[in-house]
Amino acid sequence: MRVTIKDVSRVAGVSIKTVSRVLNKERYVRADTRERVEAAVKALKFSPSLAARTLAGRRSFQIALIYDNHSPFYIHQIQEGVWAQCKEQGVRMLAQPADVASPTLAAEVGGLIDETHVDGVILSSPVTDAPAALAELERRGIPFVRISPGTNHAMTSSVFMDDVQAADDMTTHLINEGHKRIGFIIGHPNHMASDQRLFGYRRALDRAGVAFEPNLVRPGLFDFASGAAAAEILLSLSDPPTAIFASNDDMAAGVLAVAHRKDISVPEALSVAGFDDTELASAVWPPLTTIRQPTRDLAYTAAGLLFGKESGVVHRRLQHELIVRGSTGRAPSDALHT
């Protein structure tokens, strides 16, 4: 039924081992032999069985992407980046949702690796910082790369952006626009990036000599609803902020919705800023001023590192960018002084 390496070898008039050599681009195959084999492969539309290659060889031609992130846009971009790199390398990608809070995380990660024999793993935040998952990977000595990890890890490569600086950039931008009371919505507590963005916000305030006010900082969960809930509270303050900086776009969209409902015009009465520059940022009104996180590139680069394009442990920082759109503007009080 199935076309196997045997069929190819028969058609090409060589041994199966020689076919295997051609398939794996090994040395010591004469050019004309190679061509005969390749012609046979094409004629028979032969695709080698991954299962057999995995079982017999040292590679499985598969990698896993493990994630636990509730922003569909973010995940989509991550998947796309890893996928693109895999396609170039002729490797399959196993997308694996996980729950970092689950007690069975370690078992799931371990089982995945044992069952599939994947050649490597890409970890996306916050799985990057789940000790249980990391321990399983290390115990098996399987290569892995982390995307936007929150913790340092000398032994494995990672790809990330400077969350502190990015949040600092955004906050500074708002300050430069005349804002003094800037609300901040923290990201999901599972994500280390959440702390870093908060830190960047505080650092910018400090440097500018703007007093930090705990009232203006609210927790969030990286989703629309939590952003809206936080905005509800911030905007009900007796002395509400003139700008709100949310730690991701989804939450910023929540802020916008509340502003609209309360008939607070954006950006005239309230500036709103997001983070990530997902498709959502341009799909809401007004379009969000945000930080462009090179998510897809992060993922693409991470997968590239996994395939050993560079040797040794590499920590690569990718550049973010402040994207100014319609959701932010001069502080309202400021307008009086012009």
Place this chain on the structure above:
Amino acid sequence: MRVTIKDVSRVAGVSIKTVSRVLNKERYVRADTRERVEAAVKALKFSPSLAARTLAGRRSFQIALIYDNHSPFYIHQIQEGVWAQCKEQGVRMLAQPADVASPTLAAEVGGLIDETHVDGVILSSPVTDAPAALAELERRGIPFVRISPGTNHAMTSSVFMDDVQAADDMTTHLINEGHKRIGFIIGHPNHMASDQRLFGYRRALDRAGVAFEPNLVRPGLFDFASGAAAAEILLSLSDPPTAIFASNDDMAAGVLAVAHRKDISVPEALSVAGFDDTELASAVWPPLTTIRQPTRDLAYTAAGLLFGKESGVVHRRLQHELIVRGSTGRAPSDALHT
């Protein structure tokens, strides 16, 4: 290194075949033997090699999900639904993006199946209607289920919603709100659902005796930008529509953005409706009146059919729901008559 069935058999004091029987829940294993084996499996944290099972047996414990859809929200829900079902069944899911317009589609689908030996395939629109892909699947006699196919296919199961009725429902709702001039933005031409939604729109107009006006219908591509572009044209008409029904939420968000930019208040001066009820529908302002498409359930059910929960070819229709939110309201002229 790796824990194998041999290790388990040694610890349990049985043959590897008996371990295999327990693993596969076959008959003819004494209860106490089964327990001994299960204890050994647990003690050794044994996970059977998928590669070996695939090679030796008739099942691969893997299915593939093939999609080509540019709405991240939609794909996310589809993946989630299939994934949930797979998890219940203890089967791995291979997510495979594809390009229905690509000339290599058939080769990619064929290669995927031959390489991975997947037990079945889930096709999401518009791959459901790509003849090249279907032919490859049929040639191999591999079971597959289609999610929201546009064409009939007697031989395989499918799961879908009634796009015609849903579009009819929405259009009727708008008519009932007093709208006479209702713009319509068609979906991506690759998707059969696009035609059906257009048909439902026309059917509702006909039934209500509202004249169909070709001017009010614009093509789109299921993305934000094409929705905005269509809205731009519709709203520049000398006699613009009082409502715009976009064939999905992404395009409806584009309409909202244009309305905001042109300072047309929604829903007072313009009603906007979407389709799908993705997360986006609730993340924009005002939140979109839309059709709730049971995307996740569609996917979950499709995967269930693949695992043969029911025998024979099944075509299951899932119920949609009209979700009325803030983006639609009475037609403006209508207000005068109240």
Place this chain on the structure above:
DNA sequence: CCACAATAAGACAGCGTTGTCAGTGTTAGC
């Protein structure tokens, strides 16, 4: 022209399971 390395290709075992078949207990019926 010979020794020796480099190149080229095949034979065969083995990866970790499942399928098949054979063999051994165990029970039921008369």
Place this chain on the structure above:
DNA sequence: GCTAACACTGACAACGCTGTCTTATTGTGG
């Protein structure tokens, strides 16, 4: 108490490749 049917278990080949080892062929320097 004997036989047939059933329940249970194991031996062994096979799945489709790659790794290792062996053998043959071709080049290369002195």
